[in-house]
Amino acid sequence: MPALPxxxxxRRWAPYALLAPGLLWMALFFLLPLxxxxxxxxxxxxxxxxxxxxFTGRVANYTEVLVQYGPVLWRxxxxxxxxxxxxxxxxxxxxxxxxxxxxxxxxxxxxxxxVPFFTSYLVRTIAWTTLLxxxxxxxxxxxxxxxxxxxxxxxxxxxxRILNTAAAVIGGLTYNGLPFMxxxxxxxxxxxxxxxxxxxxxxxxRGGRTFRRVIWPLSLPGxxxxxxxxxxxxxxxxxxxxxxxxxxxxxxxNSLQNLLLVQNRYPAAAALGVVLMVMLSLLLVLSLGKLDxxxxxxx
Amino acid sequence: xxxxxPLSRRRFLARSSWALIGVTLAPSLAACTGQGKxxxxxxxxxxxxxxxxxxxxxxxxxxxxxxxxxxxxxxGIDVTYKEDINDPLAFxxxxxxxxxxxxxxxxxxxxxxxxxxxxxxDLDWVDPLPLSQIPNAANLLPSxxxxxxxxxxxxxxxxxxxxxxxxxxxxxxxxxxxxxxxxFDPAFRGKVGFLTEMRDTxxxxxxxxxxxxxxxxxxxxxxxxxxxxxAKADGQIRAFTGxxxxxxxxxxxxxxxxxWSGDVAQLSLEQPKLRFVVPESxxxxxxxxxxxxxxxxxxxxxAAWMNFVYDPVNAARIAAAVNYISPVRGVAxxxxxxxxxxxxxxxxxxxxxxxxxxxxxxxxxxxxxxxSRFDARFAAITGG
Amino acid sequence: MSRLxxxxxxxxxxxxxxxxxxxxxxxxxxxxxxxFNLVWRQPTAANWLDPLSDPGLTGAFIxxxxxxxxxxAVATVLGSLMAYALVRYRCxxxxxxxxxxxxxxxxxxxxxxxxxxxxxxxxxxxxxLGTLLVSHSLFCLSFVALxxxxxxxxxxxxxxxxxxxxxxxxxxxxxxxxxPRILPGVLAAALLSFSLSLDDVIVSSFxxxxxxxxxxxxxxxxxxxxSPQIHVLATMVLVASVAMLAAGSLRQxxxxxxxxxxxxxxxxxxxxx
Numbered sequence: 025m026p027a028l029p030x031x032x033x034x035r036r037w038a039p040y041a042l043l044a045p046g047l048l049w050m051a052l053f054f055l056l057p058l059x060x061x062x063x064x065x066x067x068x069x070x071x072x073x074x075x076x077x078x079f080t081g082r083v084a085n086y087t088e089v090l091v092q093y094g095p096v097l098w099r100x101x102x103x104x105x106x107x108x109x110x111x112x113x114x115x116x117x118x119x120x121x122x123x124x125x126x127x128x129x130x131x132x133x134x135x136x137x138x139v140p141f142f143t144s145y146l147v148r149t150i151a152w153t154t155l156l157x158x159x160x161x162x163x164x165x166x167x168x169x170x171x172x173x174x175x176x177x178x179x180x181x182x183x184x185r186i187l188n189t190a191a192a193v194i195g196g197l198t199y200n201g202l203p204f205m206x207x208x209x210x211x212x213x214x215x216x217x218x219x220x221x222x223x224x225x226x227x228x229x230r231g232g233r234t235f236r237r238v239i240w241p242l243s244l245p246g247x248x249x250x251x252x253x254x255x256x257x258x259x260x261x262x263x264x265x266x267x268x269x270x271x272x273x274x275x276x277x278n279s280l281q282n283l284l285l286v287q288n289r290y291p292a293a294a295a296l297g298v299v300l301m302v303m304l305s306l307l308l309v310l311s312l313g314k315l316d317x318x319x320x321x322x323x
Numbered sequence: 324x325x326x327x328x329p330l331s332r333r334r335f336l337a338r339s340s341w342a343l344i345g346v347t348l349a350p351s352l353a354a355c356t357g358q359g360k361x362x363x364x365x366x367x368x369x370x371x372x373x374x375x376x377x378x379x380x381x382x383x384x385x386x387x388x389x390x391x392x393x394x395x396x397x398x399g400i401d402v403t404y405k406e407d408i409n410d411p412l413a414f415x416x417x418x419x420x421x422x423x424x425x426x427x428x429x430x431x432x433x434x435x436x437x438x439x440x441x442x443x444x445d446l447d448w449v450d451p452l453p454l455s456q457i458p459n460a461a462n463l464l465p466s467x468x469x470x471x472x473x474x475x476x477x478x479x480x481x482x483x484x485x486x487x488x489x490x491x492x493x494x495x496x497x498x499x500x501x502x503x504x505x506x507f508d509p510a511f512r513g514k515v516g517f518l519t520e521m522r523d524t525x526x527x528x529x530x531x532x533x534x535x536x537x538x539x540x541x542x543x544x545x546x547x548x549x550x551x552x553x554a555k556a557d558g559q560i561r562a563f564t565g566x567x568x569x570x571x572x573x574x575x576x577x578x579x580x581x582x583w584s585g586d587v588a589q590l591s592l593e594q595p596k597l598r599f600v601v602p603e604s605x606x607x608x609x610x611x612x613x614x615x616x617x618x619x620x621x622x623x624x625x626a627a628w629m630n631f632v633y634d635p636v637n638a639a640r641i642a643a644a645v646n647y648i649s650p651v652r653g654v655a656x657x658x659x660x661x662x663x664x665x666x667x668x669x670x671x672x673x674x675x676x677x678x679x680x681x682x683x684x685x686x687x688x689x690x691x692x693x694x695s696r697f698d699a700r701f702a703a704i705t706g707g
Numbered sequence: 708m709s710r711l712x713x714x715x716x717x718x719x720x721x722x723x724x725x726x727x728x729x730x731x732x733x734x735x736x737x738x739x740x741x742x743f744n745l746v747w748r749q750p751t752a753a754n755w756l757d758p759l760s761d762p763g764l765t766g767a768f769i770x771x772x773x774x775x776x777x778x779x780a781v782a783t784v785l786g787s788l789m790a791y792a793l794v795r796y797r798c799x800x801x802x803x804x805x806x807x808x809x810x811x812x813x814x815x816x817x818x819x820x821x822x823x824x825x826x827x828x829x830x831x832x833x834x835x836l837g838t839l840l841v842s843h844s845l846f847c848l849s850f851v852a853l854x855x856x857x858x859x860x861x862x863x864x865x866x867x868x869x870x871x872x873x874x875x876x877x878x879x880x881x882x883x884x885x886x887p888r889i890l891p892g893v894l895a896a897a898l899l900s901f902s903l904s905l906d907d908v909i910v911s912s913f914x915x916x917x918x919x920x921x922x923x924x925x926x927x928x929x930x931x932x933x934s935p936q937i938h939v940l941a942t943m944v945l946v947a948s949v950a951m952l953a954a955g956s957l958r959q960x961x962x963x964x965x966x967x968x969x970x971x972x973x974x975x976x977x978x979x980x
Contacts, residue, residue: 039796046785053845054811057822064825072691073446075423075828117716140724142948143731145906146925147941151727154745159575183513187576188561252813260815270562271555274706277817284821285416287698297821308813320853377931409930420828429917566930574745593741
């Protein structure tokens, strides 16, 4: 942030006036709901279908949901972790190629990363169910290539199917996370001063060495931003598990929805929501110092 | 970083946003003016708002209007017929906050599943029906009079009833299915679906287990829950679905699944390989019923609608379109007179004869405590 | 990394990104036998000739467009003001504001939905378009604020200060100097918000009440009837955005590449092969 000369007087209150409406909005609809959620998570329902809950400081809500949904929570984090890793493995080379070798096509290449996301999330997910269906094109291609049984041994194909398996859910999460990995990485890689690379070349560093010593470390803040932007939405997702998963691959978002909309256990749902929120914001706060914040919102 | 690069990208993004707005606004403006006219007319005329399930009424064609249109023409009542109930519990959760707070819903008539209706009646969230204005209610089938979900019979009238049984694709199974045990045949591993509707799935399994779903208790359902849990652990069950089991049946992902009779009758028109069977151990009889949420504003119009759909001639049109079991007496006779629908009148899935009726059981009421235990246990298995 | 490997990665990545898109476009030309447009039968143009034949779908689509318009407008105004304040002024609590914005950005949608639903229910607020607008503008807000902030960070503000020092009236300074500079970033953020709102399903599923948006309609349709019109409307949005992308790229490749010569040169020489 540039240090600007400040003239005294009228301009002193200006930033607060500009911040006020947005802050008010966030206070009313972000902080207040979170506070109400914490309150609800420590309350007891007076009747099964009544929405009045009495605040009793009941911490047992937390222990109960942690016992009941602990495995689902871990599964969600594992799925999100694997999806994030896959996003990195596919996304880093993509971002590298776009930023280093895109040339005049760079804007187009960047645009093409975003374009699929202009169609509806749900329509895309339903399209995946068509692609991955038992008589769909992906399985047909794999069996034509003779890859079904090797993939079955790896656990990527279960009982001759991909749809309604863990692999399909992770694949869906990876698909949806990919642009959020690529865009911050491109920003970060773009920021690297070309003179550094020239200097490395002048010192007769070879490509691999330049990458390891210069490019990789300088792209880490962007990678971290990408990891956060992929991991956090993936950990809280419920759409992919619902449409692409089976009964054994549900995620914590599905549990939250079920607690709220099916079982009507409001305090338990609130407690689970708070647990998820705390875990993920801890992750965020811990990595905030090393993060390239500008790259969070993409190029 | 080359400073001009993001700028120009930004510019194209900015332009694209305006173009997008332009493209999309034109039809929306056109539609808005159309809607405006409608609502003006509505303000003058008598109104009626109904929420029901999709594909649960005769849609009609240009030459032969559907029930909603004919009713409107006959009575001058402007009907908003919304097909926005997709899941009984999601619907309950949607209306619950308003009803719990004593607020009025926009709907005059809603068509929840019987056990949701029972919950609404128990919570005193519905008004008694103006039965004196519904003379045709006398056409209600005797077997549905004063049912377990509405013992006084004052609060609800069935819209349609149906049978929960087993649907299968004969090509995928390679054989006819007869019993619930067939769903657990290892040959169909990973190709079997169950419903997220707990009463249907567990009810069917309880029947196969020799238990009586009409008087359910957590203990009598234990065997059903265990069997379901084991099948999930074995990978027998591919998915728990709502109505979307139809997608999976058509796409060939399910060989067999728990299903609803009318759906399969409709679906088999497009996929002749689909069959529906009431298992040997019996099927579950369910009902979706009309109730009036507390404080519904257009009572007279609601009564007129119920009277209209309980006229056997009108009920026959609806039954012929949806293929479920009509709750109205005399429908079979009307369908039998028309050669185009005569086959339906002989279909035991639409007009169960005494032998079929004996094989069907209604899932009985659960106390709130039992229901909580059932829901929690079921959610743990379906992975909700 | 060798060029070939990179090319393969690009191909794989874009293949993955566009696989479902291909299905959507293809199935917009499908002639399904029945209610579910899920299995390929035969090509037809009928769906495209009658894209609005499903009144429920059309209504939901219009609702979504208007909602996205309103939500992105609210978020863009509030967010841009915040971004401007954070970039141009130094004030107390700046770090807290920044942290809040990042926290809001990364809050899982399901938590946001649950907490808003709980609040609305506790306060007895009737859920519908109003609560949708609030919730959508909320998750768009942090995107706008952070995007605009990142854009404004790269701008040299001396001109504005100079104009002020020379006694130009603030309104004039804003119109002639400030606005043209912040506008591209603001519009980009508005577009981003628009598409985020148009696409949202998780938060909406909690806050919609009786209102039906495009994604919520599709979620319901999945239970009963997937009309090819869903694919047509999805393809239309896609085509519109691709057309704009193409127009934007052509413009860039032609006109502005002249100004980018030094940067491209630097990139060309800097590639490590």
